[in-house]
Amino acid sequence: MESILNFFGSISWWMWIIAILVFIAIRDIFFNKSHTIKHNYPVIGHLRYMLESIGPEMRQYFVANNREELPFNRIERGWVYASSKNENNYEGFGTDRDIYQHQHIFVKNCMIPFKMKKGHPNKEDKSFLPCAKVMGQYNQRKKPYRPGSIINISAMSFGSLSARAIESLNMGVHKSNAYHNTGEGGLSPYHSNGGDVIFHFGTGYFGVRDDQGNFSMQKLKELVIQNPFVRAIEIKLSQGAKPGKGGVLPGKKISKEIAEIRGVEAGKDVLSPSSHTAFTTVPELLQFIEDIAEETGLPVGIKAAIGKTEQWELLAELMSKNNRGPDFITIDGGEGGTGAAPPSFADHVSLPWIYGFTAIYKIFQKHNLTDRVVFIGSGKLGFPAKAAMAFAMGVDCINVAREAMMSIGCIQAKVCHTNACPSGIATQSKWLQRGINVPLKSDRLAQYFKTFRKEFIEITHAAGYEHPCQFTMQDIDTNVDDGELTRTLEESFKYTKTVVEYTCAQDLKDCTYLGGNYQKEAEAHHH
Numbered sequence: 001m002e003s004i005l006n007f008f009g010s011i012s013w014w015m016w017i018i019a020i021l022v023f024i025a026i027r028d029i030f031f032n033k034s035h036t037i038k039h040n041y042p043v044i045g046h047l048r049y050m051l052e053s054i055g056p057e058m059r060q061y062f063v064a065n066n067r068e069e070l071p072f073n074r075i076e077r078g079w080v081y082a083s084s085k086n087e088n089n090y091e092g093f094g095t096d097r098d099i100y101q102h103q104h105i106f107v108k109n110c111m112i113p114f115k116m117k118k119g120h121p122n123k124e125d126k127s128f129l130p131c132a133k134v135m136g137q138y139n140q141r142k143k144p145y146r147p148g149s150i151i152n153i154s155a156m157s158f159g160s161l162s163a164r165a166i167e168s169l170n171m172g173v174h175k176s177n178a179y180h181n182t183g184e185g186g187l188s189p190y191h192s193n194g195g196d197v198i199f200h201f202g203t204g205y206f207g208v209r210d211d212q213g214n215f216s217m218q219k220l221k222e223l224v225i226q227n228p229f230v231r232a233i234e235i236k237l238s239q240g241a242k243p244g245k246g247g248v249l250p251g252k253k254i255s256k257e258i259a260e261i262r263g264v265e266a267g268k269d270v271l272s273p274s275s276h277t278a279f280t281t282v283p284e285l286l287q288f289i290e291d292i293a294e295e296t297g298l299p300v301g302i303k304a305a306i307g308k309t310e311q312w313e314l315l316a317e318l319m320s321k322n323n324r325g326p327d328f329i330t331i332d333g334g335e336g337g338t339g340a341a342p343p344s345f346a347d348h349v350s351l352p353w354i355y356g357f358t359a360i361y362k363i364f365q366k367h368n369l370t371d372r373v374v375f376i377g378s379g380k381l382g383f384p385a386k387a388a389m390a391f392a393m394g395v396d397c398i399n400v401a402r403e404a405m406m407s408i409g410c411i412q413a414k415v416c417h418t419n420a421c422p423s424g425i426a427t428q429s430k431w432l433q434r435g436i437n438v439p440l441k442s443d444r445l446a447q448y449f450k451t452f453r454k455e456f457i458e459i460t461h462a463a464g465y466e467h468p469c470q471f472t473m474q475d476i477d478t479n480v481d482d483g484e485l486t487r488t489l490e491e492s493f494k495y496t497k498t499v500v501e502y503t504c505a506q507d508l509k510d511c512t513y514l515g516g517n518y519q520k521e522a523e524a525h526h527h
Helices: 002-010 013-031 036-040 045-053 055-063 074-084 163-176 217-226 256-262 282-296 310-322 343-348 353-366 384-393 402-407 438-462 489-493 505-510 518-526
Strands: 105-107 151-153 179-181 196-201 230-236 300-305 328-332 374-378 397-400 476-479 486-488
Touching (some): 013 036, 036 045, 074 402, 074 438, 105 384, 151 163, 163 196, 179 230, 196 217, 217 230, 217 282, 230 282, 230 328, 282 310, 300 374, 328 353, 353 384, 384 438, 384 476, 402 438, 476 489
Parallel strands (some): 151 179, 151 397, 196 230, 230 300
Antiparallel strands (some): 476 486
C-alpha cells in the first residue's frame, strides 16, 4: 500500500493534467454522441461552449456601449440602481444620447414652472403622487380604490419570482404607498406584508380554481374576505410578451409550496390554456366582470396586449349601451417582459405599447368612455420621461416589472426561464435566494418608487402643471422621419387626450378611499 502511495506521489502535477486531458479526449471521440464540435476537436472543443455560455455577460460588461443593450441599456439600469440606493443618479457633461434619434422624447417646459404654495403636500412629501382617478367610482363599486402611487408593481407571479423577491416587493410597496399586482400565480403568504394588492388571474385561474381547473367564484370570495389588503381584481386576457399563448412555468421552478398555492402538480410544467373557460365572448366577459364586482365589492379590470381591435370596438359599444364594464384597463406592450416565452411570440406578436394604447384609447374616446376607466400603461415605462409621454397620451397609472426587479438586484442576466437567476430573484433555488436581504431590498424598491415620483413631479412642474394627469398631447414632441424633424403626440397619433377631472393635490390627499398608508392619514384628517 505504501509503495502505491509513493508511486502516485512521485507523479508530477503536469502528468496528472495530461492524464485528465487524455481521458477527456477519449470520451469526446468514442463516447460523445451529441456534440460534433467536441467529437471533431476533442478537449479544445469545450472552449467553444464555455465562451458561448459567458458571451452575454462579456458583451454586457465589456463590449456593448452605454446606450446599446436591450431590453434595458446600461444607462437605464444604472439610473434604477442609483435611484433605488438613494445615490447620485445624475450625469455630468450633458447627455450622451442621440437626441435626433427616431422617437426620442422631448417634454416641453414652461418659461415659468409651476410653483408650490405653502402647505402643499409635496412640500411635506416630495414623492406624494397618487392617481388622479378612482377605480370603481363610476360603476359605484362597494369598495372603490384610488391608488396611492402612480407607479406600481406589474403582474409578476410567485413561481416566476422567488419567495424573497415577492416579499421584498410587497414590503417595498407598503413603504412607498403603491400597490402590488400578484401576477397569475395566485396569492402567496409573501404578498401579505402590508402592501395593497391587486389580485390577478389568467386562464389557469391559479388560486381560484376548482378541482377541474375552472374558475371558482366561491374561492375568489373567500380569498377577498380573508385578505382585506386585496383592493382590486384584474383579469388577464393576454400579456405583451406572449399574447394568446397562456402562462408558462417550467416544472423545475414548481416546488411543493408553489404547487399548493396554484393547485397544480409539483415538478411538472404548467402551460395555461390560451383562452378562458369562464367566458368565450365579449358579452360574457362583461357579465363575468359584473358578477365578480357584485360578489366581491371590488373594482374589476382587464389586462391585455393589443393586436386586432374589432372585439375592443364591441366592448366599448356594449359598455356605452349597458352602462357597465371594467373599472380599469391595463394595456401591455409587445416589448413587455416575461419569465418564459417562445421568441416567436416575444419578438413578433402584439403591438408595441405606444401603438397599442393609441388604438384602444381612441376607441374608448369615440364612445365617451375615457372618464369612466382608469388606464394603466405597462411596457418599459419606468422612467420619468417615458411616463410623461404615457400620461400625455391618457394613462392614469403605470405598472413596472423588470424595473422593479432591477431595483431589488436584477442584473439582466436573461436566464429567468432556467431557474438559475444569479441574483436569486427569478429562481426557486433556496441557495440563490439566500443572497436577497429582504428588508434592504424592500427599502430599495421603495426608494426607487419615491425617487421616480420625485423626479416625475419635478418634470411635471417644469412643464407648468401640478399633477401629471394634466399633461396634454401638445406637451410632448417626438422625433419622426426626416421630412418633419418633430411632431407632437397629437399630430403623430391623431387624437386629443380627454381632460382628466382634477382639482388639486391636497384634495387627493384628503380622499377617503386613497390607497396605501395615505388612507390612514386621510381618515385621521377627517376625524
